Every structure is written in structure tokens, then in C-alpha cells.
Amino acid sequence: MKGSMLLGxxxxxxxxxxxxxxxxxxxFCCGGKQTLEETCRFQKLDMEQILKEINEIQSASKxxxxxxxxxxxxxxxxxxxxxxxxxxxxxxxxxxxxxxxDKVERVHQGHADCPVGLAQFLDEMNTELTEHMSKEEMIxxxxxxxxxxxxxxxxxxxxxxxxDQHGQSLAKLKVLAFNFNPPLEACGTWRALYxxxxxxxxxxxxxxxxxxxxxxxxxxxxxx
Numbered sequence: 001m002k003g004s005m006l007l008g009x010x011x012x013x014x015x016x017x018x019x020x021x022x023x024x025x026x027x028f029c030c031g032g033k034q035t036l037e038e039t040c041r042f043q044k045l046d047m048e049q050i051l052k053e054i055n056e057i058q059s060a061s062k063x064x065x066x067x068x069x070x071x072x073x074x075x076x077x078x079x080x081x082x083x084x085x086x087x088x089x090x091x092x093x094x095x096x097x098x099x100x101x102d103k104v105e106r107v108h109q110g111h112a113d114c115p116v117g118l119a120q121f122l123d124e125m126n127t128e129l130t131e132h133m134s135k136e137e138m139i140x141x142x143x144x145x146x147x148x149x150x151x152x153x154x155x156x157x158x159x160x161x162x163x164d165q166h167g168q169s170l171a172k173l174k175v176l177a178f179n180f181n182p183p184l185e186a187c188g189t190w191r192a193l194y195x196x197x198x199x200x201x202x203x204x205x206x207x208x209x210x211x212x213x214x215x216x217x218x219x220x221x222x223x224x
Contacts, residue, residue, distance in 0.1 A: 001055050003047050007039060008032025008213045012071075014058050018206060024050060029208035030167030070214050075149065075224050078215050079141040086207035087133045093200055094126040100193040108190065113183045115193075118176045125169050129204075132162050149219025156216045163208045170201050 001010070011018050011028035021028050026039055040047035070078055101119040108114045140155045174180065180194040180201075 001051055001058060003037035003040070003051060004035050006032060007034055007036060008209065010036065010054065011209050012213055014054065017054050017057050018202070018209075020050070020053055020057060022202065022205065026050075027167060027205075029205045029212060030164045032209065032213055070210060071218075075215060075219060076145045078210065079145055082207065082210065082215070083133075083137055083141070086203060086210075087137070089203055090129055090133065090200075090207075093196060093203075094122060094129065097193060097196050097200065098122040098126065100189055100196065104187075104190050104193055107187070111183070113178055115177045118173075121169075121173065121176055125166075125173070128162075128169070129166065132159070132166070135159070144215070144219045147224050149224070150222040152219060156220065160212060160216065163212060166204060166208060170204060173197065173201070 001014075007021065007026055007028040009032075011021060011032065018028060024045055025043065026036070026045075027034075031039070036050065037047060039045070040050065070081075098119055101115065101122055105114060105116060105119055109116070135155075136159060140152060140159060143149065143152045143155065177194060177197050180198045182190050182194050186194075
């Protein structure tokens with residue numbers, strides 16, 4: 001593994017590394033076209049230490065990993081997985097997280113670490129993501145499944161641009177929720193909220209990565 005590798009390629013080739021990449025705030029989905037070296041230099045991170053940890057993960061990872069299977073799977077199987085796993089999960093998680101956020105804000109509004117504005121922001125995220133997923137399910141995925149992915153340049157461009165917006169939303173989400181670190185005296189609801197937000201971030205980043213770097217890339221090449 002070298003620092004010249006793109007973040008998206010690292011996440012694709014070593015799926016188990018995504019947790020580590022998130023720990024260092026290395027964006028492998030929307031920022032996947034940046035090299036590890038460039039990003040570490042910009043964020044003033046110790047690239048050698050991160051490379052060491054990635055190589056340790058790579059050594060412990062099985063070669064028959066999930067993302068490698070997706071690189072060879074029919075595109076229709078990928079869109080089916082995206083809809084039935086990630087899309088379905090987001091539709092379930094966001095309303096529940098919004099409910100928890102509203103409760104935390106009401107009960108702990110006087111606390112210095114209360115995530116003020118989080119519930120409203122989750123509402124906005126839910127609306128944007130629901131509209132985005134519907135467009136994929138109704139327009140883009142049917143085109144790809146019909147073997148017309150190479151003709152879907154414009155829809156893919158639009159979806160990729162919206163992915164960038166989702167990435168920006170995740171960054172704002174972490175700020176509003178104090179990097180998902182609850183205070184020591186936090187109640188069970190508060191802890192459940194931050195645990196759920198951390199999981200949402202992980203799944204949304206995996207979702208975007210699978211679309212941007214595997215599904216869309218293969219579809220534009222005319223593969224099926």
C-alpha cells in the first residue's frame with residue numbers, strides 16, 4: 001500500500017479499512033479521487049502511521065471480500081443490493097434518528113453539549129436523501145439494468161453531484177453531534193442517538209462508495 005493510492009481505491013480493495021479511514025476523517029466516498037498523501041498533507045495527518053495501520057488491516061483481511069465480489073457481480077445484482085440494503089436502511093434509520101434527536105434536544109436543551117438543531121437537520125437530510133434514492137430507483141437504476149449505462153452520463157453526473165452534497169451533510173452532521181461523542185453523563189437515548197448517527201455515516205459512505213466507484217464506473221464503461 002502506497003500514499004499515492006486514491007482513497008476510493010483503498011476502500012474498494014480493502015473494505016475493512018473503511019472504519020480506519022472514518023476514524024481519521026478520510027473521505028473515501030465523495031473525496032475518493034484524492035490520494036492518501038494529498039489528504040494527509042492537507043489535514044496534517046501522519047501518513048506513515050495511517051499506512052502502517054492500513055497494511056495491518058490488509059494483512060488480516062480475507063481476499064474474498066465483499067467489495068471484490070461486487071466488482072464482478074452483475075450490475076442488476078448491485079442495484080438490487082443498493083435498494084434492498086442501503087436504501088431500505090436509510091428510510092428506516094433517518095426517521096428514528098430524528099425522533100431521538102428531538103427528544104434529546106427537548107430534555108437536555110440547557111446542557112452545553114446538547115446537539116441544538118440536529119433534529120431539524122436530520123429532517124432536511126431525510127428529505128434530500130429520499131428524493132435522491134427515488135430518482136435512482138425510478139430513472140437511473142432501470143437504465144443500468146436495461147444495459148443502457150453507457151448512455152446514462154447525465155443522470156450519473158447528477159447523482160454524483162448529489163453524493164457530494166450528502167458528503168457535505170455528513171460533515172455538518174458530525175459538527176452538530178460533537179463527532180458522535182456523548183458526554184459522560186449522557187442518558188441512554190443520547191447514547192443510542194450518537195451510536196445510530198455513527199452507523200448512518202458508515203452505511204451512507206459505503207453506499208456512496210459502491211455507487212460512485214463500482215456501479216457507476218462499470219456502467220459508464222458499458223459493462224453489465
